[in-house]
Amino acid sequence: MTVVRRAQPWLSTAARLLLGGVLVVAGALKLPDPAEAVRAVRAYRLLPEGLVGPVAFGLPVVEVAVGLALLAGVFLRTAALAAAVLMAVFTAAVASAWARGLQIDCGCFGGGGEVAAGETGYPAEVARDVALLLVALALARWPRSRLALGGPAAGVREPARV
Template identity: 85%
Template structure:
């Protein structure tokens, strides 16, 4: 492995963690919008809409903070990858069923006017973040991490 990988992994950690923290934090102030967004996908029974709408931002923030801090990086990266797969399934399902919704990925969400969806961009973004998460899960050693790796471990990944 190249000696630059720990710095690439650091950038990946900060990117992925930052996106997750921002996405979660933007949902927290407006729980009604989060409920609308989850309900718009028409995938969950009504009894699960509220818990998912309230729990998802907390999970995003927790995983994002772990990545930003550099603790439990492999576990957090795998959790982020799982979240991206769930998001891809949700958006892909809405797109395939012809639903006209805003994904609610960064707050808001719900029904939108015909032709105002952004499914291709949302899928591309989530696939890119999924690839980043998988790469980070495979090689989590990075710099500036509280979970840290000894210099010997970082030298070993070179």
């Protein structure tokens, strides 16, 4: 057995805890102030007004739910793919705001909305989200990890032993 193969479950565990922790923190910081979440979503100018509220209220709940699944180690492949979708959407939204010259705080960890010129952090936000997207995709590909509650029920098949 190669070193990489032996290390893979621990690498997946680290990926799971990192990604899950980021999602739980990001979602939990948005939950206490729904009006702030609405301002953050509205600032992107991507959704019709009728969808701003539901997205602003629902997104933090989805982030926390996916994050908790990753932290607990249940439904790992599904949770990792959901996290990848979230990261791809976040990356596209921030890149869109950047490309359109909007001056907004991403609202990724609470806050959000219009900011003064020069106060945006688009390059760092895109880099962070792309890195987390890659972590999520790697975890979806190699979900077997340590300290996880899930096993076969989590969508993770153990390799056949020869």
